[in-house]
Amino acid sequence: MAQHSLTEPLERANGATAPGRSLWADAWLRLRANKAAVVSAFALLVIALASVVGPWLSTHDFDAVYPSYVKVPASLEGYPDAEMIEPALTKALRRARLTMESWELEGDRVYFMVTSKRPIDDRTTRYLDRADIFHDTQIESQNDDATAMEMSAGLQRQYFYFGTDSNGRDLLTRTLMAGRVSLTIGLLATFVALLIGVTYGAVSGYFGGRVDLVMMRIVDILYSLPFIFFVILLVVFFGRNFILMFIAVGAVEWLDMARIVRGQTLSIKRQEYVQAAEAMGVDSRGILKRHIVPNTLGPVVVYMTLLVPKVILLESFLSFLGLGVQEPMTSWGVLISEGARNIQGAPWMLIFPSIFLTTTLFALNFIGDGLRDALDPKDR
Amino acid sequence: MLSYALRRLLSAIPTLFVIITLSFFLIRVAPGGPFDLERPLEAKVMENLMRIYQLDKPLWEQYFIYMKNVLSGDLGPSFYFRDFTVADLFRQGLPISIQLGASALLLALLVGSALGVVAALRQNRGTDYGVMAAATIGITVPNFVVAPLLTLVLAIWLGWLPAGGWGNGAWANKILPIVTLALPQVAVVARLTRASMIETLRAHHIRTARALGLPGHVVVGVHALRGALLPVVSYLGPAAAALLTGSVIVETIFGIPGVGRYFVQSALNRDYTLVMGTVIVIAVFVILFNLIVDLFYALLDPRVRYD
DSSP states (O other): OHHHHHHHHHHHHHTSSSOOOOHHHHHHHHHHHOHHHHHHHHHHHHHHHHHHHHHHHSSSOTTOOOGGGTTOOOOSSOBOOHHHHHHHHHHHHHHTTOEEEEEEEETTEEEEEEEOSSOOOGGGHHHHHHSSSEEEEEEEEEOTTSSEEEEEEEEOOBOOTTOBOTTSOBHHHHHHHHHHHHHHHHHHHHHHHHHHHHHHHHHHHHHOHHHHHHHHHHHHHHHHSOHHHHHHHHHHHHOSOHHHHHHHHHHHHHHHHHHHHHHHHHHHTTSHHHHHHHHTTOOHHHHIIIIIHHHTHHHHHHHHHHHHHHHHHHHHHHHHTTOSSOTTSOOHHHHHHHHHHTTTTOTHHHHHHHHHHHHHHHHHHHHHHHHHHHHOTTOO | OHHHHHHHHHHHHHHHHHHHHHHHHHHHHSSSOTTOOSSOOOHHHHHHHHHHTTOSSOHHHHHHHHHHHHHTTOOOBOSSSTTOBHHHHHHHHHHHHHHHHHHHHHHHHHHHHHHHHHHHHTTTSHHHHHHHHHHHHHHHSOHHHHHHHHIIIIIIISOOSOSSOOGGGOHHHHHHHHHHHHHHHHHHHHHHHHHHHHHHHTSHHHHHHHHTTOOHHHIIIIIIHHHHHHHHHHHHHHHHHHHHTOOHHHHHHHTOOSSHHHHHHHHHHTOHHHHHHHHHHHHHHHHHHHHHHHHHHHHHOTTOOOO
């Protein structure tokens, strides 16, 4: 009995009986226990997947224009609806310089009588096919001198589940495409901020002394510059370019990251393992790469999840001001600003992109909060 | 206290100097100029314009001229809004922005701290969760979503309020912008108040106050709230500076003639003097409000002294 109690802790220390959990495994378990974070992660995954895959699966291109369907409301039933047929028919026939005598709907085909003073060319059917509503227009019968004809045209069913925008483009596809752009910018800008911030902060904190003083003074000065001014200036500099856009945003957002990493580095560099590495003659670069940066990752990851929504917001804000992504490309900010302009007649143009943007922001915030709780050693 | 405030103001001068210098050169390095139109001006006209606005001199000389003017209180003429000086533009717009910002700030402070206190007193109960969920919504939903949505519901569907415009400062026109400006601040203030209130309620001096038999509302409203508001005050400093100098989004959406939009417009138009004017005004506000916050700190917290 006595022997048993002596060997047990030893075995445990060897990791034979009870394998220890690493910081990350532990955090993962606690994150999974956080309901809000799990639901958020799921919602985010759905939006991200829909944004990546959706535009390919959609029957509409994100920049395809349907002149017959400008600003049609969101609807689960397809278009055209009953009231749209007659105006569309009249319009198409007027363009073909034909007079419509009568029309009727039979199933999925419209039958109509047209007359003209001159003989009607067979090719006038193309005028109808050109409208988005009709396809497969055929001549059913005609009189001898071809001045009167009975024609029929098939109705082309189109589905706009989110409605269309003021140019007649499918809003669902555009919202998903915008999601692709917004999420990409969010991730890439965060990555740029991460790269600059972590390197800058770690170098500043590790070398300390005068280097630290100068480097942090620079950060302070950049901090005190009005933030929007800085962003606008960068946008002005780089032009309205999609790629440079997120570099600009990332180049602005690294300041906080640098401060966080510097603070962490200051305490890490006093640890024994860093001193041991120094004693063994590892160069500064190696110490930074192997010992300092990996150990700052906890707070950095938390800050990163909170930075993504911030960047998406910033991008939307810039797009809202017309400085961001340019047509026909789109982002949630662009869609929302268009929606805000058309709020009177087409509220769906505002509502759907807003739902997507806010859900994403919500999800990212909850995940960030959950991660912070999960990684916080005091909160067990 | 007075000498402390003076010392702080003096120490702000180098900061201001660096900010002005940096912005001056940054905006000048940006490609394009204030008179670059889509159809270029005639060379002679351009030359004359450049001479009148002293843009033909070397950059460092322009910098010294500008600094001299700023020191004598002259922010120069606007390059884009002809016939207006930068000071004129601010004289017209700043009162409007300050009015909206100050109302929003007051609203945020009152509603936010009340919500925060209620949530703290009912910690981990339905009310608490409700308030905190609302606060999360308030923080996450950006104002360029809130503003059109509020307009849609209150102005278009219900028709209670005008959808935009300033209307010479009519009350009905101010409600939506103020609410839009205040909502995120309400949310932040509520969260901050709740967190620090929970902590303060456990403090010794509160226990003593309760032991002395003071009524509950006095304990909470006088003794606890005073300490609990400290983090709120330090948050509201920079927030106030940002609110009072106007918001681009709110002013654009509601069509309000404030100063917030100058920031974006002037940078895009390369209206050099107006850009510099906005930068200076914002920097001054930030510095001033940080000072006010520190002085307030001493008022609220007897342990803080500036001697």
